[in-house]
Amino acid sequence: MDVFAATLAAVLFAGAPLALAALGETLSERAGVINLSVDGTVLFSAMAAFVTARATGDAWVGMLGGAVAGAFVAGVLAVVGLWLRAPILAVGFILTLLCRDLAYFLGHAHARQPGPDLGVWTIPGLADIPFAGTVIGRQSPVVYLSIVAVAAASFFLYRTRAGLRLRAAGESPRAAFARGIPVERLKVLYCLAGGAFSGLAGAAYSLGVKPGWGHPQGAEGAGWIALAIVIFGGWRPSRVVLGAYFFALIQVMGIHLQDVLPGLSSTLFQIAPFPVMILTLLFINIRRSGRFRDAVQNVPLLGRLAGKPPAGAPGALAGVLDQDAA
Amino acid sequence: MKSPSPASINILSALALALAVTLAVLFFAGAPPLTTLAVLFGGGLDSTASLLKTFSSFIPLFLCATALLATYAAGLWNIGVEGQITLGAVFAAGFLRLPDPGSFPPVLALILALAAAFAGGALWALLAGALRVYGRVHEIFSGLGLNFAATGVTLWLILGPWKRAGMASLSGTEPLPEAFRLPGFAGKPASMAGLVLAVAAFVAVVWLLKRTTWGLRLAAVRQNLKAARLIGLSPKRRLLEAMGLCGGLAGLAGGLLVTGLYHRLIPSISGNFGYTAILAVLMVSLAPVFVPVSCFFFAVLLAGAVQLPMALELDSSLSGVIQGVLVLAFLAAGRMGIGGRLTGDKT
Numbered sequence: 001m002d003v004f005a006a007t008l009a010a011v012l013f014a015g016a017p018l019a020l021a022a023l024g025e026t027l028s029e030r031a032g033v034i035n036l037s038v039d040g041t042v043l044f045s046a047m048a049a050f051v052t053a054r055a056t057g058d059a060w061v062g063m064l065g066g067a068v069a070g071a072f073v074a075g076v077l078a079v080v081g082l083w084l085r086a087p088i089l090a091v092g093f094i095l096t097l098l099c100r101d102l103a104y105f106l107g108h109a110h111a112r113q114p115g116p117d118l119g120v121w122t123i124p125g126l127a128d129i130p131f132a133g134t135v136i137g138r139q140s141p142v143v144y145l146s147i148v149a150v151a152a153a154s155f156f157l158y159r160t161r162a163g164l165r166l167r168a169a170g171e172s173p174r175a176a177f178a179r180g181i182p183v184e185r186l187k188v189l190y191c192l193a194g195g196a197f198s199g200l201a202g203a204a205y206s207l208g209v210k211p212g213w214g215h216p217q218g219a220e221g222a223g224w225i226a227l228a229i230v231i232f233g234g235w236r237p238s239r240v241v242l243g244a245y246f247f248a249l250i251q252v253m254g255i256h257l258q259d260v261l262p263g264l265s266s267t268l269f270q271i272a273p274f275p276v277m278i279l280t281l282l283f284i285n286i287r288r289s290g291r292f293r294d295a296v297q298n299v300p301l302l303g304r305l306a307g308k309p310p311a312g313a314p315g316a317l318a319g320v321l322d323q324d325a326a
Numbered sequence: 327m328k329s330p331s332p333a334s335i336n337i338l339s340a341l342a343l344a345l346a347v348t349l350a351v352l353f354f355a356g357a358p359p360l361t362t363l364a365v366l367f368g369g370g371l372d373s374t375a376s377l378l379k380t381f382s383s384f385i386p387l388f389l390c391a392t393a394l395l396a397t398y399a400a401g402l403w404n405i406g407v408e409g410q411i412t413l414g415a416v417f418a419a420g421f422l423r424l425p426d427p428g429s430f431p432p433v434l435a436l437i438l439a440l441a442a443a444f445a446g447g448a449l450w451a452l453l454a455g456a457l458r459v460y461g462r463v464h465e466i467f468s469g470l471g472l473n474f475a476a477t478g479v480t481l482w483l484i485l486g487p488w489k490r491a492g493m494a495s496l497s498g499t500e501p502l503p504e505a506f507r508l509p510g511f512a513g514k515p516a517s518m519a520g521l522v523l524a525v526a527a528f529v530a531v532v533w534l535l536k537r538t539t540w541g542l543r544l545a546a547v548r549q550n551l552k553a554a555r556l557i558g559l560s561p562k563r564r565l566l567e568a569m570g571l572c573g574g575l576a577g578l579a580g581g582l583l584v585t586g587l588y589h590r591l592i593p594s595i596s597g598n599f600g601y602t603a604i605l606a607v608l609m610v611s612l613a614p615v616f617v618p619v620s621c622f623f624f625a626v627l628l629a630g631a632v633q634l635p636m637a638l639e640l641d642s643s644l645s646g647v648i649q650g651v652l653v654l655a656f657l658a659a660g661r662m663g664i665g666g667r668l669t670g671d672k673t
Binding site: 080087090097101102215281 | 351354355356403405457461462463464466467468470471472473474475477478601604605608639640641643644645646647649650651653654657658660661662
């Protein structure tokens, strides 16, 4: 029981930045903007957050710095990709490489230096309950932040007018525009908001989950996992967060398995999420394919085993990510 | 958007923008701007030794950029070049580790090793291609995932089955015997054979894309997948062919890195050449004539950046910053002015 609770706590901890980054990308993609720069944004804002926290001595100002850095990168994407209409996948990818190198270059002087971090919060009352206390009673603030962010994003998307307009803009830009929704402005807005979330994810790494800064930082590749999680979660915050925990579980299991199977290198476990990412996407896409639907008609058991397929991409993205190359 | 301006003005404004951003970055890092730029460019150009170092990066970079021309022609977003290089390197090293490759004449063994490298890269690319064509997994994710998986394969080999006698270290496998190394140039590992291969591959790919029916079909697939299917161009096969060709050339680059530069398999043998090649190709808006130029320029930056930590205590990632800024500036300038020639017909 204790091991189980400790594992759950570790999953919540490792999954918090992934959840933040994936939520940001969900907002952005819901509005019809694919921001491929997440991986670079996470690293750049991890650096920016750590440097800000060191300069001010306050980790929370550092979090703010991370969010601003993330929104800034998204701003560059918005200017070149949305305003100048350069191909947005290309711009996002270039920004990923650029931000990663920029983070290493600008952060060089701060590498392996001591700096503030967010520490651990103890929730009075909750921390004393046997099982829940271990899981959620004593955690890094970024864990609570990620949980609040999920609830807020879910509520915003499905229960508010602004969320409805956002979904409309991403689902069917032309129809939304015809109804008087300023589609382009919303795209820019949620691109920036998504960037700020990715920035918080970076800050959550350098100030919480992997405190400190260096080359490499240890958050490399997380942004790419976050991009896959968005598809995994079918662009719905609740499922997206489950995806983040699923991938965090793989990482945590890797650490546990290392003790059981010392012959396998730790680096091998670091790459484990990526093959899993490919297999998950494959599984999801096969369930959505016409051939699978035909098979379910003949063998209903298959459909019951596979469950309900998650929702597809927002209309504006469907052509890009869900393409059919048959 | 507005009245078209001459291309030269765009190039100049892009360069000016890139220079301004680079100077700003140097300022924020607290680096002396002119000295830093002098070290960066001097380190890749100022002596025969520097030039040879530049060429040893130019060869794999140019091969990968050439490879990418094939997948871009098909409208594929192949970012799996890193993994394809790595698998090429693994296959080449694996072939030269066979029980008795010494029974072949060394030249034949080298040729076969490079052929194995081509096959290895093509295999990895076809895996991504098949995932896209049959599994509808976008090639960005499959390519990226396979990049990480390839790193895993090399690490496993280096620390496991192929570890050096008596010790497993991240420094790589046992060095190749002298006979299995591509001859260097003036004692430096910048192989003439590699350069000749890269140039030949470039000429061949440009000819394939511009002068053959195959190239025309690829273009048709890129421009309209559905129409291409309706007129019987079998896009699936075309996409897989483009992937295979690209992966093969990237694998060849990996084989050259093993036989011509490192003379063994090392952990991150792909050395970011795959990602840098994407930038090099994007910078010139996929115009093949300029690909050698942008690759050479990037190779100078890569060779020069190695000096930065020693000379100025700066992180060598500055070369990547300049590359990224340049490509973005060119994209932006292109959209503001002449536009049109970029990759964006689909986004």
